[in-house]
Amino acid sequence: MNLKELSSILGLSQTTVSRALNGYPEVSEETRDRVQRAADRHNYRPNTRAKGLATGRAMAIGHVIPVSPRIDMVNNPIFGDFIAGAGEAYSKAGYDMVLTVVEDDREADAYRQIKSRGTVDGVVVHGPRTHDSRITLLNDLQIPFVVHGRSSGIDEPYCWVDVNNRRAFSRATDFLLDLGHTRIALINGLEFMDFAIRRRAGYEASLIARGLPVDPELLRSNVMTELYGYRDARALLALDRPPTAFLVASMICAIGVRRAIQDCGIRLGRDVSVVTYDDMLSYLPNGDDVPIFTASRSSVRVAGRLSGELLLERIANPDAPCRGELLEAELMVGQSTGPAPAS
Amino acid sequence: MNLKELSSILGLSQTTVSRALNGYPEVSEETRDRVQRAADRHNYRPNTRAKGLATGRAMAIGHVIPVSPRIDMVNNPIFGDFIAGAGEAYSKAGYDMVLTVVEDDREADAYRQIKSRGTVDGVVVHGPRTHDSRITLLNDLQIPFVVHGRSSGIDEPYCWVDVNNRRAFSRATDFLLDLGHTRIALINGLEFMDFAIRRRAGYEASLIARGLPVDPELLRSNVMTELYGYRDARALLALDRPPTAFLVASMICAIGVRRAIQDCGIRLGRDVSVVTYDDMLSYLPNGDDVPIFTASRSSVRVAGRLSGELLLERIANPDAPCRGELLEAELMVGQSTGPAPAS
DNA sequence: CGGGTATTCCAAAGCGCTTTAGTTCGTTGA
DNA sequence: TCAACGAACTAAAGCGCTTTGGAATACCCG
Structure with a gap:
């Protein structure tokens, strides 16, 4: 018909x-x-295509997902929930979502294609690194976009939705310091990712504010899998002066840390404390009434929804100044933290 | 230009x-x-739209993702990896991937829209249930499609890519029986999902083959989150005659089971054995050389790629008879299983 | 009653591509 | 020498929609 x-x-x-x-x-x-x-x-x-041809609008939003051995966005466990949130915003507005899975060295080309083939009206940028070249590229190409996260070192304006990672990790560090911990390890994500940089900055700032040294021995940076959480924690616990507390980048990672702690025969929340970051993934709830882990939490699904909404707004009104939306994580005290053991 | x-x-x-x-x-x-x-x-x-208009082909594949409080496909942790695999197949063939996030009671309508608006050339059906009405609908609408999984009770032909869930769980049960376990709990997914039915059938068949009873007390069925894995395992361990072994539906779930076991002060692999199902998610590797959990494993990413390829093949050749592709899971023995303790 | 003004509808152009149905021209065979 | 043919190209229709620039009708007012 x-x-x-x-x-x-x-x-x-x-x-x-x-x-x-x-x-x-x-x-x-x-x-x-x-x-x-x-x-x-x-x-x-x-017919969508005919309508698009006639109006010049695609009624679709693109998500370019770079995959590579090095960093694999789609593998990121938060991806599903983010997409669910964004999809909510799109379907409410009658937009489709187009995913392009691409080798990460061809990502720039993917954006150029998007521009010239006109498949989408705007894109969401995932996993920004510091000095992320995609931002400049997209501004040059004049494709409306929103970044999930931010990119330090980029001066030009752009729209973004981000969690206040710095403050979240600074608060978490303060919390552990208040419990008397002084040797606090940071099991961070890969530190070319912008969020990881900010988290580390928050951690360091809190230590320095109390006149405590930043011990490089206690800093780990890796992909956020259960396995690396385990390995890093094992290595840290094997130190001559092991940490009494861990700050961990994600729930998945923290599960690995928990396993390491148990393998060492010590008890979580008593012998050693863990604060993690919780993206509130739907398949990995952090307990129900009482959180399992003490955690800074912020819903990545909400971030997805907000990113989608912001992008649609930008597409409707491309000349408005760029906006950023900073979400605050909330610290939930659970069973994985306690006072520093007397040494 | x-x-x-x-x-x-x-x-x-x-x-x-x-x-x-x-x-x-x-x-x-x-x-x-x-x-x-x-x-x-x-x-x-x-221009994609113009080309599509002229040729009648969209050069895009749709994935309709139903969301609801009840069952949330996008929340499913396997989603990211499946999509990555499918995306690989699509981008190689120059196809885009279109996701539609939709309330699950409007899913049928979403498919009708897809048909009439002509946004995609075919769709992948996720999370089939028994007697899944989507299969009949898509056949009626004449939209080419591939099901990730199968649907018992559907007679009409359709294309699918599935793991031999029945055999995987039957093998796993046999493995535990061979170790001397006789009280084996099954922590299954929701049993309106087709894969869960098949897994249970495999489990039951192996017990019956050795003349053992199927004790309903030992059967649990729930969403596959860490939390429910924990709860179910706690409840099972609190029974008068607790199981000595667990068969678990997913890694995430198994992590909850592990936590329950540790909370009970008993040891995994010695006091109690666990065999899980491992989708080989990239952010949740089951150890490196030695698997943490004994597990039936099969890569969901590969399943995604195969589904994509099969669908493209079907689109290219719509009159060929329907094909199904059955993948076999492989049993990897890890540290979570051991002989049944003498009682 | 004529002219201006809404109101309601329509014909046709145009979006950027593919594809059908030619056209042109050089080559070939009888 | 001329018809037939093939190679290489073109003009124009058509995909299904939106939108511009009218046209037709009814309505109001002086």
Whole structure:
């Protein structure tokens, strides 16, 4: 069923039918009703491609997902929840979501293609690094975009949605310091990722504010898998002066840390404390009433929704100044922390 | 840069330029070269929508992701890896991937929309249940599709890619029985999901084959989160006659089971054995050389790639008979299993 | 009653591509 | 020498929609 057929059934021109369905005023309410009912009855929906061709808008948002051995965004456990949040925003506004999985060295080319092929009206940038070249590229290409996170070292304006990682980790560090811990390890994500840099900065700032040294021995940076959480924690616990507390980059990682602690025969929350970051993944809830881990938490799904909404707003209004949205993580005290053991 | 501009630069007709770029024989090799070079130089890429309109093909594959409080596919931790695999197949063939996040009671409508709006050439169906109505619907709508999994109780033919869940769980049960376990708990996924049914069938078949009863007390069925893994295991361990072994539906779930076991003060692999199912998620590797958990494993990423390839094949050749692809999981013995303790 | 003004509708152009149905021209065979 | 043919190219229709620039009708006012 297409517009031509529908309008001939109704005995109206395509113009009128199109206008009736798109809410233009040049058509009587009576006709509009009649058209609307006929459209429903015949299950008519305008062809996306034709509509896009005619309007110049794709009604779709792109997410370019770089994959590589080095860093694999789609493998990131937060991806599903972020997409769910963004998808919510899109479907409410009648937009589709287009994913492009691409080798990470061809990511720039993917954005150029997007521009020239016109498949989407805007893109969301995932996993920004410091000095992220994608931001400059997208600004040059004039593709509307929103970054999930920020990129230190980029001066030009851009829209973003981010968690206050620095403050979250500074707060968490303060919390552990207040419990009397002085040797606090940081099991961080890869430190070319912007969020990891900010987290480390927050951690260091809190230590320095109390006149404590930043011991490089206690800093680890790795992909955030269970396995690396385990390994890093094992290595840290084997030190001559092991840490009494851990600051961990993600729940998955923290699970590895927990395993390491148990393998060492010591007890979580008593012998050693752990504060983690919790993205509130739906399949990995941090306990129900009482959190298992003490954690800074902020819903990545909400971040996805906000990113989607911000991007749609930007597309509708490309000349408005760039906006950023800073979410605050909330510190939930759970069972994985306690006072520093007397040494 | 569009076809019209490019052809006027070249002093050729749009027809010739289009044919040159699409490899048609009615154009001399010399001209083809000239056109190709000009296209490269001017960074020309045909507009997807226009091409789609003209050819009737969207060059895109759809994934409809139902979300609801009840069951949330996108929340499923395997989603990211599956998508990565499928995306690989698509990008190799020049296809885009379109995700539609939709309330699960409007899923049927989403498929109808896909059909009438013509946004994609085919779809992948996620998380099939028994007697899944989507299969009939998609066959009726004549949308090419591939199911990730199967649906018991559906007679009509359809394409699918699935793991032999029944055999995987039967093998795992046999393995535990061989170790002398007789009280084996099954912590299963939700049993309206087809894969969960098959897993249970495999488990039951192995018990019955050795003349052992299926004790309903030992059967749990829930969403596969860490939390429910924990709860179910706690409840099972608190029974008068607790199980000596657990068969668990996923790594995430098994992590909860491990926590429960540790909370009870008993030791995994000695006092109690666990065999899990491992989708080989990239952020949750099951150890490196020695697996942490004994597990039936099969890569969901590979399943994604195969699903994508099968669907593209079907689109290219819609009249070929439907094919199914059955993957076998492999049993990796890790540290979480041992002989049944003498009782 | 004529002219201006809404109101409601329509014909046709145009979006950027593919593809059908030619056209042109040089070559070949009888 | 001329018809037939193939190679290489082109003009134009068409994909399904939106939107511009009218046209037709009804309405109001002086």
